[in-house]
Amino acid sequence: MKKWGLAIAGILTYMIGIGVYFSNRLMYMKKKEDDFIQNREVLAKRLIQADFDNLPKTEVWVPSPSGYPLKCLFIEPHQTNKWIIVTHGVTENKMNSIKYMNIFLKRGFNAIIYDHRRHGESGGETSSYGHYEKFDLKAVIDELKKRKGTDLFLGIHGESMGAVTLLLYAGMLEDGADFYIADCPFSNFEKQIQHQISMMDIPLPAWTVFPLGRMFIKIRDGYWTNEVSPIHFIKNIKKPILFIHSEPDTFIPASMTLELYEAKQGPKELYLAKKGAHAQSYNENSQEYEERIDQFLEQVLLK
Structure with a gap:
């Protein structure tokens, strides 16, 4: 015994x-160190510090429904109701979102970039790969609407975990944006x-x-x-989605984005970049990446 x-x-x-x-x-x-992320983006010239510092911005602490503060930057260089929210991937922070933000600032949008739970200056103890993050995204959107009203033309761009977060927000909580750009999400x-x-x-x-x-x-x-699988909820998203992935991605296979694209009903577009590892589609194909966003926005605005 x-x-x-x-x-x-x-x-x-x-x-x-x-x-x-x-x-x-x-x-x-x-996680990557905050200084490492900022220095990487500066060295790659994706972040021009003086330009970023000169942007009109407001620091906003949004309370998460899970009980911690979310550090957000509301960046508002334009008198417009067009807004983009950018959601970063796991191990990154809001500085990684600046390159995507800049795409939309050049196209007349205002922007919100923020740190996910457990990242950057936000609170929270764990990463949940979209599960709790989707509620935080809703809290940020609610704060934007409280400050700027509900008559917005709103887009959400997400990379990796950020892409999963926006898909879960749209598919499980509310399809509350006018368009979504999901860059290299997993499907399951x-x-x-x-x-x-x-x-x-x-x-x-x-x-x-x-x-x-x-x-x-x-x-x-x-x-x-x-519970953290966009493929189970993608059918609930009626608004347009641009799916993006790099074909050589080995961390999250491009086949997962193809699976999501095929399951999405209604307006959708797909961009598979020929170059780039995980979350590198823009870094390795910046001109083509922006051209595909322009095509997508043109289609969205015509609807």
């Missing part, structure tokens, strides 16, 4: 260890996790990692990983 007890204790310890290890990898994915979180497990150097059998990991995410962070 003592041997059986030791064996059972050993198995339980092993299972708990796997669950904690896996859930930690997701909930607390190592559980498939994405399994894809990443296959690429990770994890000293554990893959078949044990995922079931235990998803259970520990539920226990520790309050949601099931299968």
Whole structure:
């Protein structure tokens, strides 16, 4: 009996260890340092610091429904009701959103860039890959409408986790924008996790990692990983979506964007960039990227 007890204790310890290890990898994915992001964007000339500093902007702290503050910048160089909200990817911050913001500022939009939970200057302890982030996005939109009124022409641009966030917002909460641009989202979180497990150097059998990991995410962070899958809700989005992905992306395969594009009903467009790793479509194809946005906006504005 003592041997059986030791064996059972050993198995339980092993299972708990796997669950904690896996859930930690997701909930607390190592972020890039804020200074690193800013310096990277400056060196690449995607951020001209003097130009950014001279933009008329308002710092706004938006309360998240999950109980922490979200650091937002409302950037308003134009007298217009046209607004774009930019949502960044995991490990990044609002400085990474400036290059996308600039695309729309040049086209007469005002903009909001902000830090997701656990990133930049915002509060929050974990990353949830769109699950809690979609409620935060709604809070930012509600704040914009409270300040500027509801007569807005609103777009949302998101990269990676930010793209998933806007799709979940539109598909699960409210289809509240006039258009969406989803750059390199995953279609199904559980498939994405399994894809990443296959690429990770994890000293554990893959078949044990995922079931235990998803259970520990539920226990520790309050949601099931299968809830974070835009493919399940894409049919609810009636407004136009421009889907973007780099064909060489190995982190989130371009096939996931194709799956979302095929499932989307109603107005939609697709741009597959020939060059670029994950979240590099604009960096590697900036002129073509902007041209495809112009084509998309023209179609949206004609409707």
